[in-house]
Amino acid sequence: MNPPTIDAAVWVVLADYEARAEREEELWDTLGPEEAERRIDEMLLPVGRATGTLLNLLAKEAGARRILEVGSSFGYSTVWLAEAARTVHGKLISLELKAAKTEYATGQLARAGLADFVEFRIGDALASLAELPGPFDLVLVDLWKNLYVPVFEALRRKLAPGALVIADNMIEPASARPHAQAYRHAVRLAPDMTSVLLPVGNGIELSRYQ
Ligand SMILES: C[S@@+](CC[C@H](N)C(=O)[O-])C[C@H]1O[C@@H](n2cnc3c(N)ncnc32)[C@H](O)[C@@H]1O
Numbered sequence: 731m732n733p734p735t736i737d738a739a740v741w742v743v744l745a746d747y748e749a750r751a752e753r754e755e756e757l758w759d760t761l762g763p764e765e766a767e768r769r770i771d772e773m774l775l776p777v778g779r780a781t782g783t784l785l786n787l788l789a790k791e792a793g794a795r796r797i798l799e800v801g802s803s804f805g806y807s808t809v810w811l812a813e814a815a816r817t818v819h820g821k822l823i824s825l826e827l828k829a830a831k832t833e834y835a836t837g838q839l840a841r842a843g844l845a846d847f848v849e850f851r852i853g854d855a856l857a858s859l860a861e862l863p864g865p866f867d868l869v870l871v872d873l874w875k876n877l878y879v880p881v882f883e884a885l886r887r888k889l890a891p892g893a894l895v896i897a898d899n900m901i902e903p904a905s906a907r908p909h910a911q912a913y914r915h916a917v918r919l920a921p922d923m924t925s926v927l928l929p930v931g932n933g934i935e936l937s938r939y940q
Contacts, residue, residue: 736786740813743842744782747806751776771828776806777872777898781931785870786810788894788936794868795820796890800855800881801873802826805835811870812844822848823862825855827873856884864888871897875909879916886920889939895923901933910935 754773758766777785789797789811795818802808802824815822826832832850839845851858855873859881867890871881878897885895895917900910910933917925917937925937 735790735817736813737843740809740842740844743809743838744779744806747774747776747804747809747838748779750774751778751806771831774804774806776803777810777870778931781896781898781934782807782810784928784930784934785868785896786814788896789814789820789868790817792868792892792894793818794894796865796867797822798862798864798866798869798885799824800859800869800871802832802835802850803872804831805838807870807872808835808839808848809842809844811868812839812848813842815847816844820847820867823851824848825851825853825858825873827852827854856880859884859888862888865890866893868894869896871895871913872899875899875906875913878909878913882913882916886922886939891940893939895935895937895939897935897937899932900927900935901929903932 751774797811797815797820799808799811799822808824811822829852832852836850839848865888869885871878897913899906914935917923923937923939925935928934928936
């Protein structure tokens with residue numbers, strides 16, 4: 731049974747994303763490495779149901795009213811975060827490089843009845859971050875993995891006391907592990923962060939700023 735706090739319009743949209751993700755996973759398995767790389771921007775690459783649920787409940791439990799998403803893709807995790815933003819009377823800012831993905835995500839958020847709770851910014855996340863003063867109460871880091879460390883460095887000065895930072899793909903895919911390890915190392919070196927690796931979905935690093 732779905733938790734009663736999330737309304738039917740949201741579940742319909744999430745189910746559509748999850749059906750598309752399943753089809754894409756099947757297709758992905760048939761692609762060679764070069765074609766997979768060439769077609770990467772066709773894919774949702776979503777955080778998945780477990781991580782989406784965790785993001786949603788963490789944002790609600792923390793009462794995170796100023797939420798930032800770095801890497802919206804086609805909007806799957808955006809829906810989970812925007813639903814939490816609506817519940818806590820907050821707002822989500824979501825950053826994405828590719829305009830076509832944001833266009834699709836905008837339509838999906840509207841279908842879910844969540845358009846009023848999200849502001850998309852198209853362009854390089856580091857450039858967008860430079861223009862955002864913060865502070866943020868909760869941040870999802872889920873863009874290309876070589877950018878996790880620079881994004882974390884840019885974010886640090888913009889976190890509210892007690893802010894949560896969640897980084898995806900810490901365990902899977904294996905190809906991301908060197909970047910994931912560099913990110914975890916950087917977070918653990920920061921004296922003002924407390925951090926734990928959770929085997930949820932693709933593996934997430936959950937960190938708290940104090
Ligand atoms: C793994 S996907 C995000 C998946 C999304 N969070 C979800 O769960 O549905 C990573 C996204 O980061 C975006 N991205 C990569 N580099 C970026 C950059 N420099 N600035 C903004 N977005 C970027 C990619 O275009 C891609 O859509």
